Structures are given as structure tokens and as C-alpha cells.
Amino acid sequence: MVQYHQTCNSSNNLLSHHGSFGQEEPTSLQTQPSLRSIPSLTSELQLQQHQFPTAHHQCIATLKGQSSYTSSLFLAGKFLLTGSSDKEIRLWRRNDLKPLNQKLTGNVVTAGQGAVKSLVVSADKLFSAHQDHKIRVWKIYSDKAEKQKLTHLATLPKLSDHVRNCLNPKNHVQVRRHKKCIWVQHVDTVSALALSTDESHLYSVSWDRTLKIWRTTDFKCLESVANAHDDAINAVALSTHGHVYTGSADKKIKVWRKGLGQKKHSLVATLERHKSGVNALALSADGSVLYSGACDRSILVWEKDDGSWMLAVGALKGHTKSILCLAVVSNLVCSGSADKTVRIWTGVERSYSCLAVLEGHTGPVKCLTMAKDHSNTSDAASSFLLYSSSLDCDTKIWQILTVYSV
Numbered sequence: 368m369v370q371y372h373q374t375c376n377s378s379n380n381l382l383s384h385h386g387s388f389g390q391e392e393p394t395s396l397q398t399q400p401s402l403r404s405i406p407s408l409t410s411e412l413q414l415q416q417h418q419f420p421t422a423h424h425q426c427i428a429t430l431k432g433q434s435s436y437t438s439s440l441f442l443a444g445k446f447l448l449t450g451s452s453d454k455e456i457r458l459w460r461r462n463d464l465k466p467l468n469q470k471l472t473g474n475v476v477t478a479g480q481g482a483v484k485s486l487v488v489s490a491d492k493l494f495s496a497h498q499d500h501k502i503r504v505w506k507i508y509s510d511k512a513e514k515q516k517l518t519h520l521a522t523l524p525k526l527s528d529h530v531r532n533c534l535n536p537k538n539h540v541q542v543r544r545h546k547k548c549i550w551v552q553h554v555d556t557v558s559a560l561a562l563s564t565d566e567s568h569l570y571s572v573s574w575d576r577t578l579k580i581w582r583t584t585d586f587k588c589l590e591s592v593a594n595a596h597d598d599a600i601n602a603v604a605l606s607t608h609g610h611v612y613t614g615s616a617d618k619k620i621k622v623w624r625k626g627l628g629q630k631k632h633s634l635v636a637t638l639e640r641h642k643s644g645v646n647a648l649a650l651s652a653d654g655s656v657l658y659s660g661a662c663d664r665s666i667l668v669w670e671k672d673d674g675s676w677m678l679a680v681g682a683l684k685g686h687t688k689s690i691l692c693l694a695v696v697s698n699l700v701c702s703g704s705a706d707k708t709v710r711i712w713t714g715v716e717r718s719y720s721c722l723a724v725l726e727g728h729t730g731p732v733k734c735l736t737m738a739k740d741h742s743n744t745s746d747a748a749s750s751f752l753l754y755s756s757s758l759d760c761d762t763k764i765w766q767i768l769t770v771y772s773v
């Protein structure tokens with residue numbers, strides 16, 4: 368295993384879900400009682416009815432290039448992007464794994480205050496969500512030596528949009544009992560970002576309970592759904608069919624959609640089966656299955672019924688503490704938990720198997736990202752690279768090999 372050592376700051380200064388710098392984040396880390404009303408999709412009877420692959424895994428590297436824990440991860444082709452709890456964004460070359468004790472090189476920029484909560488890439492642009500209520504846009508470019516760099520392009524909302532909306536009192540909305548702001552700005556931590564399928568629109572959610580939609584060409588805010596939830600919004604996921612899913616500390620998942628000919632998104636469904644705050648959402652590639660993770664230790668599996676609405680068909684149970692992050696690639700579902708482990712699941716016809724439990728982190732696993740490893744795949748086996756980051760300040764790279772018996 369390749370390791371890169373660097374002293375890590377204390378990870379006790381977690382971020383409050385109400386957005387105050389330096390306070391604790393009890394919502395996502397405090398575990399609640401597990402769901403008893405939802406059937407498990409991993410029962411022995413169900414597992415006997417299907418043939419599942421076996422999984423082999425190993426940690427092939429541990430990256431320790433940051434002085435604080437990683438709060439966001441994103442894979443963009445040959446690059447891994449990491450955002451830290453202390454305003455750093457790093458761009459790493461994924462094929463630059465060096466021998467033991469040699470330092471990994473990564474382009475580093477710092478911006479704002481507090482954590483970088485989410486990262487997404489569209490073409491040569493990087494969008495980053497920050498604890499200081501801002502969204503920042505960066506240009507990714509290569510110099511003559513083929514070294515990638517990040518340069519700042521814009522901060523959202525742009526100053527021109529801010530000034531334009533400030534002048535009209537109608538553009539001011541109530542956000543707290545005694546506080547108003549213009550509708551284009553977030554007033555609390557921007558917790559998650561997602562891109563539309565064609566990458567023409569950026570969706571942002573915040574602990575200020577709003578959902579906002581931005582145009583990626585000129586960075587203009589097109590729409591803001593105020594009071595989308597009753598508490599902080601922690602996660603957002605977009606389907607290829609145009610549905611927008613938001614998960615909140617109010618225990619609800621809401622489904623939004625902009626109908627044909629409509630200018631604004633409207634609420635089309637509210638999914639209420641969790642008994643605690645929703646921390647993470649992930650969708651299957653075709654958008655037919657939604658996975659949600661919460662403080663109740665379970666991952667709920669939602670599937671579309673005949674009426675195209677999502678129904679909770681069961682739960683994936685095995686983690687002993689809060690679910691903090693989820694990722695879906697191919698037929699695998701990955702979950703990171705406050706119990707310091709990552710679990711790999713796969714499912715067939717509403718029956719799921721936990722293929723592997725990845726142990727090695729010494730703190731809660733806060734973010735995950737995963738991709739197929741095309742360099743190591745055969746007809747009988749599939750290889751994946753999983754990146755996990757924890758409050759222990761480590762980012763681990765795991766190789767997962769799934770094999771079907773002949």
C-alpha cells in the first residue's frame with residue numbers, strides 16, 4: 368500500500384448544519400434508532416434466490432496531502448479533485464502515484480472561509496460550493512508542460528446580478544424572522560451541487576432551505592425555490608428524466624420537476640419514510656432507483672411504481688452508525704458511515720448483497736466517489752477504483768474486483 372504521511376489538524380471542529388463556522392455538526396454524525404418498519408433487502412432468504420458476484424478489495428494508496436479533512440471529492444477524467452474542511456481545493460493527477468514516501472503533486476487553491484462542501488466539473492469549468500454561502504467557478508487549463516491549473520473565473524451570485532436585484536425591493540425575500548436578502552444569494556452553507564444531464568444548468572442546495580438553479584454559460588441565477596424544506600438541505604440528485612431530488616434534515620426527500628412549457632420547478636412528490644435527517648442521495652444510471660442514507664443507519668431503496676412515483680421497497684442494513692455519503696457506479700452501491708467503514712452492495716430484483724466491508728479509516732467516512740477501472744477488466748470480472756475520505760484526514764484509494772463464478 369502506498370502511503371503519504373503528513374500531520375493532520377484535529378477533526379473536532381465539525382461544521383454545524385446551521386452554518387456557523389467551527390461548531391459541531393450533530394445532525395449528520397449522531398446516530399438514530401434504525402428503521403424497523405422497512406423490510407431488509409439483505410435477508411438470507413432473499414440472498415439464496417439469486418447469484419451474486421464475489422468481491423475482492425485492497426487499499427492501494429492513502430493520500431495525505433491536506434492539513435485538514437477532505438469534505439468533498441469529484442472524479443473528472445484523469446483527475447481527482449478534493450475540497451478540504453479548511454477552504455482548500457486540490458487537483459490531483461490520478462496516474463501520478465509515486466513510490467513510498469514521495470509526495471503527490473497537486474495544484475492547490477484556497478477560497479472563502481470554512482469547508483468546500485461540494486465539487487462538480489463541466490467541460491473545463493469547476494464549480495465549488497462553500498461554507499461561506501458562495502459558489503465559485505474555476506477554469507481548469509493545461510500549460511505548455513501539461514500541468515493542470517485552476518484559475519478563478521467567478522463567484523456566484525455575480526456582482527452584476529447582486530447589484531441589479533438589490534435595486535428592486537420586490538427581489539428581497541424573507542429568510543429569517545428578522546432578516547431579508549435578495550433571492551439570488553444563499554445565506555447559509557451551500558451543501559451540495561449537481562449538474563443537469565446536458566450540463567447547461569447547475570443546481571445548488573443550502574442549509575438556508577433553498578434550491579437554486581443557475582445557467583452554466585453565463586452563471587446567471589434563473590430560479591430559487593424558497594423554503595423548499597423545513598430544515599437544512601443536505602443533498603441533491605438529478606435524474607435523466609428531469610426529476611430533482613432533495614434530501615433534508617427535516618427527514619424528508621422532495622421531488623421537483625419543471626413541466627413542459629413551465630418556467631419554474633414545482634413539487635411533485637414528498638418521500639417520507641426516514642425517521643431522521645437525510646444526509647445523502649444517489650441515483651441509478653437510468654434514474655429508476657433512488658438510494659437515500661440517513662442517521663437511522665439504513666439506506667432506503669426507492670423504486671418507481673406503475674405511476675412513476677418512487678416507493679420505498681426496502682432497506683440496506685449493516686452499518687452501525689449514521690450513513691454520511693453514497694455513490695452508485697454500474698451495478699454497485701457504495702456507502703460511507705460514521706462507523707468508519709465503507710460498504711459495497713449490489714442488487715438483483717429487490718434482493719441485495721453486501722459484497723465487502725472496507726475497513727481502514729479511523730474516523731467517520733464523509734465522502735465517496737467511484738469509477739470503473741477500464742485498465743483491469745475482463746469478461747468474468749469488473750474492476751473499480753473507489754476513493755473515500757474521512758475525518759481522519761486520509762483519502763484512501765481502493766481497488767474493487769467483482770467476479771462472477773462460471
